Amino acid sequence: MIQKQTQIAFGIIISLLLSTTLSDAAPNRTDQITHGAQKITINYQASLTQNEREITYKWLNKVTSALRTVYGEFPKDYFQLTIQRGTNRSGPVPWGQVERGEPTKVLLVINPEHGYDALISDWTAFHELSHLLIPYRGHGNVWFSEGLATYYQNIIQARSGLLTETEMWGKLAAGFERGEKQHRWGHLKLTDLSDTMRENRQFMRVHWSGVLYWLSADVELRKQNKGTLDSALKQLKACCESSSMSAKAIAQKLDELTQSDLFVPLFETYCDSYQIPDYQPILTELGIEQYQSNRNIVLRNTASQAEFRKQIYRK
Ligand SMILES: [Zn+2]
Incomplete structure (x- = not known):
């Protein structure tokens, strides 16, 4: 448990260093989660503060680890997560959707001010990521x-x-x-x-x-x-x-x-x-x-x- 938290903290430090260097060129911050050769790129809307990005990153680490409990790896070797801030206060994760393509993107609209515990208690992100388990074309049945x-x-x-x-x-x-x-x-x-x-x-x-x-x-x-x-x-x-x-x-x-x-x-x-x-x-x-x-x-x-x-x- 302690070791896991240390790894996450270390990951956050590395990724924030990375995203700070990139920030001069792009208004949005980026980050990544890897598992072996598999990679997820995270794009944060520019309005998220550093503290909110840290909470969001910790949450996304937990949700994507949960996805790996199906068969030990991510269902796609590469995909993107787009994090946008919600415009209302309806809940921690009021909306999510999968945009299939090359690469596949998962959009998650969040209200990070609710905090980590509220984010992790919301099922939306677990649902959207589970959609990636099949290469469904997106329409019909x-x-x-x-x-x-x-x-x-x-x-x-x-x-x-x-x-x-x-x-x-x-x-x-x-x-x-x-x-x-x-x-x-x-x-x-x-x-x-x-x-x-x-x-x-x-x-x-x-x-x-x-x-x-x-x-x-x-x-x-x-x-x-x-x-x-x-x-x-x-x-x-x-x-x-x-x-x-x-x-x-x-x-x-x-x-x-x-x-x-x-x-x-x-x-x-x-x-x-x-x-x-x-x-x-x-x-x-x-x-x-x-x-x-x-x-x-x-x-x-x-x-x-x-x-x-x-x-x-x-x-
Ligand atoms: Zn769905």
Whole structure:
């Protein structure tokens, strides 16, 4: 713990020296985070003070380390983080988005005056960075991409000690429930609903159907002894990190890489769904019990797939 903090402090000193030299030429300050040969460039909006950049850098170190709990490296060998200051006081990280391209850029709008503890408690950055785990082209069946990012934002927060096992599964169980409650657009298949999500505002059904897809695929891979979703995504990075793929093409590639026949059939089922598929069976086999009265959950270690639940949480 102490050693880690020293490394971060040392990194901040080096990077501030670097950014001061660059500042004469450019109004914005830059910084970087490296892992082996992998590199992330950070561009700070010029209005951030030195103290705010130090807090932001410490936070980004933690968030990007969390991203490495999926398979030990970043999902892209190079990408950029653009840090802008928010114009309102709505929260520590009111907005984030991924701009795919060469290089891929992740924009994070922050209010650093909230401080480090508030920044690290916000899920937005974990969500946006989790989007990088698949080379999604950015349109069509957006449920697939949003589901992956929402699934992993919780996993990587938990694996880096920011959520307990109960908190993590509690968030997933509560999310499925919110997804189930959005059924006003039950005449539209998920694939059509997610194409018009901004207009119909059925964010919960779209996102949480997607999370259930990825959780189901993860558990099924483990049951079939074909690795884990983490290892499948690592293989996907190796082959296709620079590609721009449709959701279906990614599902096909994941089946090919894991020598399975589960990502595509499950994808078709979800595309054609008129409501979030039944999530109770998978929660039961993982040993996640919900109590409707107080929204708390209890984890059962005697459940048939309780080991998978623990593995997903701690890797
Ligand atoms: Zn997203």
